[in-house]
Amino acid sequence: MRGSWHQPSGETPAACPLEPPGRVFGILPAAGRSRRMGRPKLLLPAGKHTVVEHVLATWRMCVPVVIVVVHPQDAALREICQRCGAHVVVGQPPPPDMRSSVTYALEELRRVYFPGEADGWLLAPADMPALTAAAIQGVLAARDAGRPSILVPTWQGKRGHPVYFPWPLAEAVRGLPPGVGMDALVRAGPTREVAAADPSVLADLDTPEAYEAFLRSLSDVNSA
Numbered sequence: 001m002r003g004s005w006h007q008p009s010g011e012t013p014a015a016c017p018l019e020p021p022g023r024v025f026g027i028l029p030a031a032g033r034s035r036r037m038g039r040p041k042l043l044l045p046a047g048k049h050t051v052v053e054h055v056l057a058t059w060r061m062c063v064p065v066v067i068v069v070v071h072p073q074d075a076a077l078r079e080i081c082q083r084c085g086a087h088v089v090v091g092q093p094p095p096p097d098m099r100s101s102v103t104y105a106l107e108e109l110r111r112v113y114f115p116g117e118a119d120g121w122l123l124a125p126a127d128m129p130a131l132t133a134a135a136i137q138g139v140l141a142a143r144d145a146g147r148p149s150i151l152v153p154t155w156q157g158k159r160g161h162p163v164y165f166p167w168p169l170a171e172a173v174r175g176l177p178p179g180v181g182m183d184a185l186v187r188a189g190p191t192r193e194v195a196a197a198d199p200s201v202l203a204d205l206d207t208p209e210a211y212e213a214f215l216r217s218l219s220d221v222n223s224a
Contacts, residue, residue, distance in 0.1 A: 022116065022117075022118030022119040022120060022145075022167070023064070023065075023113075023115065023118075023119045023120075024063050024119065024120050024121065024122055024140060024143075024164070025063060025065045025066075025067060025109055025113065025115070025119070025120075025121045025122070026059050026062070026063040026065065026066040026067065026121070026122050026124075026162070027066075027067050027069075027101075027102060027105040027106075027121050027122065027123045027124075028055070028059065028066060028067065028068045028069070028086075028124060028125070028126040029069050029095070029098045029101035029102065029105075029123075029125060029126060030042055030052070030068050030069060030070050030071075030074075030077065030081070030101075030126035030127075031069050031070055031071040031074070031091050031094060031095045031101050032071075032127075033071070040074070040076075040077065041127055041205055041211065042055070042077055042126060042127060043076060043077060043080070044211060046129060046214065046215060046218060047215075047218050050080060051127070051129045051205065051211075051214075052077065052080055052081065052084075052126065052129075053080065053084060054129040055126055055127075055128065055129050055131070056068075056081065056084040056085070056086055057084070058131060058132065058133050058136070059086075059136070060084065060085050060086075061133050062133055062136040062137060062140070063122065063136075065087055065113065066085075066086045066087065067086070067087050067088075067089055067105040067108060067109065068081045068086045068087070068088050068089070068126060069088075069089045069090075069091050069095060069101040069102075069104050069105050070088060070089070070090055070091065071090075071091060071094050071095075072090050072091065072092055072094055073094075078090065087108070087112075089104050089105055089108045091104050097181065098125070098181060098182060099173070099176060099180070099181045099182055102123060102173060102182060103173060103174070105121075106121075106170045106173060106174075109121070109170075110170070115167045115170070116167065117166075117167060117168055118145065118167075119166075119167040120143070120148075120164055120165055120166045120167050121164070121165055121167065121170075122136065122139065122140075122162040122163070122164050122165075123161065123162055123163050123164075123165065123182065124161035124162035124163070125161060125204055127204050127205040127206070128161060128200070128203060128204050128205070129205060129214055130200045130203040130214055130217060131161070131162070131200045131201065131203065132197065132198055132200045134197040134198060135153060135162075135196055135197045135198055135200050135201050136162060137197070138153060138194060138195075138196060138197040139151050139153050139162055139163075139164050139194055140164070142164075142192070142194040143164065147190075148166040148168075148190075149166070149189065149190040149191060149192050150163060150164065150165055150166070150169070150185065150186055150189060150190065150191040150192070151163065151164035151191075151192055151193075151194050152186060152191060152192070152193050152194065153193075153194050153195075153196040153201040154193045154194065154195060154196060154201075155195075155196045155198070155199045155201055155202055156199075158202055159193070160196060160201030160202040161201055161204075162201075163182075163186065165185070169185060172185055172188075173185065
């Protein structure tokens with residue numbers, strides 16, 4: 001389900017042109033229970049909006065289709081994501097981990113969008129509101145039809161998100177043994193590292209301190 005959307009207040013991210021080869025879909029697993037934060041972190045206020053609205057504002061500038069996988073009990077999150085123009089998948093039964101959420105998203109992509117071998121998907125946790133359009137665009141720009149591979153952004157030697165997967169690897173996700181995560185595919189390769197445009201590829205929202213840091217960054221932008 002798609003809907004209208006407006007950019008949250010603050011700096012407007014630059015548009016991310018979708019370059020060949022093929023289409024790119026965004027996959028954002030959002031079915032976690034926020035145990036480390038102690039509350040639904042994607043619904044936390046961030047300026048005049050919620051954290052997830054900031055996340056989707058950037059992603060919707062960069063890729064035409066963003067799949068968000070939510071927990072069946074997260075009705076409020078589902079409604080906000082749909083209003084922001086995301087394609088929402090309700091994981092049933094609830095996905096226990098990222099790999100399960102990715103499986104749900106890939107099945108939905110097969111059913112609705114019929115991806116081909118030239119297409120691919122970008123994967124990142126949904127709790128990265130500081131991720132910039134430039135960082136996403138940097139990964140997109142590194143795609144090479146002549147040597148399709150997994151693309152991993154890095155900042156100062158550390159790997160981050162979003163990670164790009166060529167569409168044919170969707171079958172490999174199906175074949176992962178129980179308990180084996182997406183990092184197994186990255187290790188198996190072929191994988192190329194891409195120098196990130198900025199450190200936002202490492203910035204997730206796992207702690208109250210990270211949330212406070214994100215709020216301060218919004219205040220800095222709005223006061224500039």
